[in-house]
Amino acid sequence: MDLSYGPEYKNFKKEIQDFCNDWKGVNFSDGVQISLGQSFDNKGKTITRTEWQSILIERGYFARSIPKEYGGYGGEADIIKSRIIASEFSNAEIPPAMSGQGIDMLVPTLLELGTEDQKKKYIKPTLLGEMIWCQGYSEPNAGSDLASLQTKGELINGSWVINGQKIWTSTAQYSQMMFCLVRTEPEANKHAGISYLLIPMDSIGIEVRPLVDMTLKAGFNEVFFTDVSIPESNIVGNRGEGWAVANATLGHERGSLTNPNATMNRVNSLIEMMKAETVNGQRLIDIPVFKDRLIQIQGKVMAFQSNSLRVLSSKLNSNQDTKIASMIQKLVGTEIRHELEGLAIDIMGEIGTLYEDSPHIRDNGSWQFTYMYYLGLIIGGGTNQIQKNIISERGLGMPREPKAKEV
Amino acid sequence: MYFGLSDDQIFFQENVSKFLADQASLDVIKLISDGGNDTKKADIQRGLINLGINGLLIPEKYGGLGLDLLFATAVSQSLGSGVAPVSFTGSYVMAPIAINEGGNDGQKSKYLSGIADNAIKFGVAFTEYVGSRENAHISINNDRVSGSALFTLDIEESTHLLVSNQNGKIGIVETNHKGVEVIKLTTIDKTRNFSEILFNDVDIDILEKTISNDVAIKKSIDAGRIILSADSIGASQTLIDKAVEYSKERKQFGRFIGSFQAVKHMCAEMTADLEPCYALLWHAAHAFDSMPDEARLMACQTKSHTSEVAKVIAKKATEVHGGMGFTDLMGIHYWFKRIGLNRQLLGSPELIREEAAKIQGF
Ligand SMILES: Cc1cc2nc3c(=O)[nH]c(=O)nc-3n(C[C@H](O)[C@H](O)[C@H](O)COP(=O)(O)OP(=O)(O)OC[C@H]3O[C@@H](n4cnc5c(N)ncnc54)[C@H](O)[C@@H]3O)c2cc1C
Numbered sequence: 188m189d190l191s192y193g194p195e196y197k198n199f200k201k202e203i204q205d206f207c208n209d210w211k212g213v214n215f216s217d218g219v220q221i222s223l224g225q226s227f228d229n230k231g232k233t234i235t236r237t238e239w240q241s242i243l244i245e246r247g248y249f250a251r252s253i254p255k256e257y258g259g260y261g262g263e264a265d266i267i268k269s270r271i272i273a274s275e276f277s278n279a280e281i282p283p284a285m286s287g288q289g290i291d292m293l294v295p296t297l298l299e300l301g302t303e304d305q306k307k308k309y310i311k312p313t314l315l316g317e318m319i320w321c322q323g324y325s326e327p328n329a330g331s332d333l334a335s336l337q338t339k340g341e342l343i344n345g346s347w348v349i350n351g352q353k354i355w356t357s358t359a360q361y362s363q364m365m366f367c368l369v370r371t372e373p374e375a376n377k378h379a380g381i382s383y384l385l386i387p388m389d390s391i392g393i394e395v396r397p398l399v400d401m402t403l404k405a406g407f408n409e410v411f412f413t414d415v416s417i418p419e420s421n422i423v424g425n426r427g428e429g430w431a432v433a434n435a436t437l438g439h440e441r442g443s444l445t446n447p448n449a450t451m452n453r454v455n456s457l458i459e460m461m462k463a464e465t466v467n468g469q470r471l472i473d474i475p476v477f478k479d480r481l482i483q484i485q486g487k488v489m490a491f492q493s494n495s496l497r498v499l500s501s502k503l504n505s506n507q508d509t510k511i512a513s514m515i516q517k518l519v520g521t522e523i524r525h526e527l528e529g530l531a532i533d534i535m536g537e538i539g540t541l542y543e544d545s546p547h548i549r550d551n552g553s554w555q556f557t558y559m560y561y562l563g564l565i566i567g568g569g570t571n572q573i574q575k576n577i578i579s580e581r582g583l584g585m586p587r588e589p590k591a592k593e594v
Numbered sequence: 595m596y597f598g599l600s601d602d603q604i605f606f607q608e609n610v611s612k613f614l615a616d617q618a619s620l621d622v623i624k625l626i627s628d629g630g631n632d633t634k635k636a637d638i639q640r641g642l643i644n645l646g647i648n649g650l651l652i653p654e655k656y657g658g659l660g661l662d663l664l665f666a667t668a669v670s671q672s673l674g675s676g677v678a679p680v681s682f683t684g685s686y687v688m689a690p691i692a693i694n695e696g697g698n699d700g701q702k703s704k705y706l707s708g709i710a711d712n713a714i715k716f717g718v719a720f721t722e723y724v725g726s727r728e729n730a731h732i733s734i735n736n737d738r739v740s741g742s743a744l745f746t747l748d749i750e751e752s753t754h755l756l757v758s759n760q761n762g763k764i765g766i767v768e769t770n771h772k773g774v775e776v777i778k779l780t781t782i783d784k785t786r787n788f789s790e791i792l793f794n795d796v797d798i799d800i801l802e803k804t805i806s807n808d809v810a811i812k813k814s815i816d817a818g819r820i821i822l823s824a825d826s827i828g829a830s831q832t833l834i835d836k837a838v839e840y841s842k843e844r845k846q847f848g849r850f851i852g853s854f855q856a857v858k859h860m861c862a863e864m865t866a867d868l869e870p871c872y873a874l875l876w877h878a879a880h881a882f883d884s885m886p887d888e889a890r891l892m893a894c895q896t897k898s899h900t901s902e903v904a905k906v907i908a909k910k911a912t913e914v915h916g917g918m919g920f921t922d923l924m925g926i927h928y929w930f931k932r933i934g935l936n937r938q939l940l941g942s943p944e945l946i947r948e949e950a951a952k953i954q955g956f
Contacts, residue, residue, distance in 0.1 A: 188597065188599075188880045189595055190595060193595070267595065462956070473956070478951050479947050481951075482895075482898070482951055483898070483947060485895065485950075486895040486947075487899060489877075489892070489895050490871055490874035490899055491870050493870065494869065494874075496877070497597045497598060500595060500596055501598075503595055504596055511869050512869050512873070515870070575858065575862035575863065578865055579852075579861050582865060584842075585838060585852040585853070585857075585858050586850050586852050588855065
């Protein structure tokens with residue numbers, strides 16, 4: 188057991204701390220989406236989001252291992268450095284680099300499977316936050332059973348012509364591009380008939396209809412395609428290989444849905460709140476039942492945090508096998524976060540239900556918002572029931588369900 | 595950076611597991627638990643001592659292996675996994691740590707060397723400090739002790755007892771002193787024995803440093819809690835393995851029960867609950883060894899969290915076996931009961947969480 192990062196990282200940590208000091212309070216002129224449940228000091232310099240992305244890339248704090256010619260820093264991947272950056276930024280309340288489906292899912296996919304032209308064209312603007320992507324996978328009749336999707340793509344005179352509908356498409360209303368799964372080989376069997384296409388959202392024939400979600404924000408959308416035409420070259424991988432291409436990125440998505448350190452920060456905010464608030468004149472932290480539930484969830488989060496250190500360690504030490512420890516992260520991380528946010532609401536009682544711009548609201552209603560938001564993540568990204576199928580079948584080798592007849 | 599057990603630790607752990615698989619099959623455990631074979635039980639204990647479990651935590655200068663608590667968790671996990679009918683937590687973890695922390699040079703040299711060469715074996719009676727029930731009261735005056743202690747750990751074949759009062763003052767008495775009365779308790783877990791000890795004006799050798807502070811008992815209890823957690827994690831893993839294995843053999847409605855989602859999801863949930871406990875356990879043991887500021891909180895959280903997880907696993911794994919799970923024949927209950935008792939030892943989850951809150955100042 189060795190939890191130290193080694194002396195070579197001491198200087199790096201210092202460098203990051205200095206950087207954070209210089210940029211303390213940085214904020215953005217062009218509306219920022221900041222991950223919830225974190226607060227950022229915003230009394231410093233005002234720049235654009237794209238400027239911030241370039242600063243981070245230039246110094247190797249973001250897109251570190253992505254080659255220079257595609258807009259990255261062009262260095263060696265260094266998991267420990269990434270971790271130091273994440274934790275120092277979070278301590279100093281400096282906004283992290285942008286994330287999102289383009290950066291987290293599309294870029295790794297293109298790096299692995301894209302053509303040279305695709306890499307040159309798409310990666311740089313995506314990293315800079317100039318090109319936002321949405322993920323067009325789910326359809327009204329293809330959710331957990333994604334491979335049954337029916338949106339159709341036909342190659343006509345050197346163009347893909349697309350007809351059909353996607354649903355639950357997060358951020359489609361702001362996106363410039365969509366990476367999309369489309370059925371291009373209707374004769375082939377389910378999984379073999381799908382292709383992975385890159386679709387400009389300003390194409391003629393695309394209609395985006397925002398869907399208001401439980402939090403009352405328009406978190407996702409319906410996207411309709413009527414004879415949408417895109418160049419033949421906007422395909423990643425070959426025709427009919429889309430399922431494999433998509434699977435290369437699903438792993439990236441699941442990894443990015445839960446962050447144990449952010450969850451622990453949330454536990455600490457809850458503790459602060461319990462020290463500050465009272466009921467019947469008694470501090471919340473002094474009420475034994477609340478205290479017991481607090482410590483209970485703190486223990487769960489500690490375990491989850493330690494689990495992620497173990498997974499990190501296996502990336503640095505090839506002899507460690509953490510297959511199961513990795514496989515459980517989406518299930519465990521989303522459930523814990525939902526439970527934690529819900530606990531805060533219970534502890535606040537009626538005040539915990541205040542929302543939007545209500546008088547007496549605490550923390551901008553973030554506990555209630557995040558409680559609901561995480562229910563969305565329990566469902567999205569492969570539902571937690573599907574996660575349990577994966578853990579039991581692929582992790583524990585339990586027998587698959589016999590194929591049912593179609594109903 | 596390396597987070598996890600080292601090759602040496604894994605190697606040692608595997609040796610303990612192999613030994614138990616060889617010498618302590620379920621049939622043997624049953625015989626021993628029914629009280630039918632004390633010789634076999636002593637053989638198993640001796641075999642493990644030959645592997646070195648008694649000297650793990652004893653500094654080399656006293657003849658031990660001078661290893662750390664993380665090493666001991668690796669062993670304890672194997673013992674729990676095999677529901678081993680042996681002494682470990684009290685005799686070979688809590689006692690050496692208490693003596694090493696609390697004893698003067700003479701005491702250390704006498705007792706630690708004694709443990710290392712297996713001339714001395716300790717039972718541990720710290721209940722009065724952790725959570726005294728029935729107003730049992732240990733009073734230590736000068737060099738005499740009176741009172742009673744419930745749930746003494748690892749009393750079997752002990753030559754000495756470590757006993758503490760409410761303030762964490764620790765002393766050593768000889769088990770066969772005429773003023774010591776041992777009353778056997780019958781718990782659900784028949785793989786290990788627990789006793790009540792009555793002390794009637796018995797000579798006691800007070801560990802010198804424990805007169806002025808309770809550092810030694812705190813460390814000893816932290817370690818004990820971590821080791822019991824490891825035992826429960828080992829027992830839980832065995833239960834999951836057995837449930838998964840059974841689900842691949844048993845058929846109902848013309849298919850393996852493991853293909854039913856209700857069964858699959860129980861197994862996935864048990865796995866998702868248990869897996870992070872390993873990391874928490876190792877982290878806590880590492881904190882005990884080298885991060886003193888975080889050690890106490892992590893020890894409490896590890897014991898409390900793994901106790902909760904293990905309890906649910908004990909229930910679900912039994913359910914996966916259907917009626918067979920409920921039989922004595924199948925023996926699932928040995929693991930169920932081991933987990934049930936570990937949960938209460940050295941503080942039930944609620945009591946420990948109360949302590950965890952205090953440690954953090956609330
Ligand atoms: C907040 C949010 C954001 C999303 N963003 C996107 C996005 O950007 N792009 C995108 O393409 N999609 C997105 N999705 C869609 C998401 O991937 C799907 O909602 C999800 O895969 C479930 O599909 P479904 O909604 O059709 O539910 P269904 O598949 O109909 O599931 C309904 C219920 O049945 C259960 N179920 C289904 N099949 C099984 C099975 N084999 N075993 C056990 N239980 C089963 C499910 O677990 C669930 O409880 C998002 C969803 C949410 C909630």
